[in-house]
Amino acid sequence: MDLILLAATGNPGKLKEIKAILRQLDIKLISPQDISLNMDIAETGASYSENARIKAEAYLQASGIPVLADDSGLEVQVLDGAPGIHSARFSPKENATDADRRDYLLNNLKRKSHPWKAHFHCTAILMFPGGETIETTGRCNGIIVSEERGEHGFGYDPIFYIPEFAATMAELDPLIKNRISHRARALQALLPDIQKRLTITTYK
Secondary structure, X not given: OOEEEEEOOOOHHHHHHHHHHOOOOOEEEEXXXXXXXXXXXXXXXXXXXXXXXXXXXXXXXXXOOOEEEEEEEXXXXXXXXXXXXXXXXXXXXXXXXXXXXXXXXXXXXXXXXXXXXXXEEEEEEEEOOOOOEEEEEEEEEEEEOOOOOOOOOOOOHHHXXXXXXXXXXXXXXXXXXXXXXXXXXXXXXXXXXXXXXXXXXXXX
16 A cells, blocks of 8 residues: 655645655655645745645644645845745735746846846655654755746746756756755655655545
8 A cells, every 4th residue: 555645735836846756755645636625725934934834734634644745935135035935925916827926026126236146945844643743945046037938847937047057947857857956855855754754544
């Protein structure tokens, strides 16, 4: 019987990445939709860690299944670290899309001097029934560019340029992205703990 881990996200792009990063493990990674769990969780934390923990606790309480949650964001140096934990809600436009958020970010950068140095941050939390919690972080450095490039990825990937690869995150082969991204690095740090501690559980 497979080991079961619930990914605390309704974002298809993020779920696809998590599955790819954890593909080497002999686990069954499921989404909330797989168990008809529809939750709208307010991310009211003051940090990535707090937001990830809020999501992990909510999904664990609702499912009884070990949960993998993360919170991530883009931090731009000339914007004093913005949008940061507000990356997914950065645009003031109602029902904003990823493209809307990218446009809003670039508008905020128009009068700022180059280069627009930035980094992606991810905090990941693995939480088990009983409250045992393991937390890791990952970071990926880059530069914001004004023209979108690439068709892979999601979010701010098309305008996040990584000099060492001479490509935006959206231009990278997914195999490379899922090795060097902020989320990949945070989840890779969790692999030993997932292998050692994840137990089979059943749905409530």
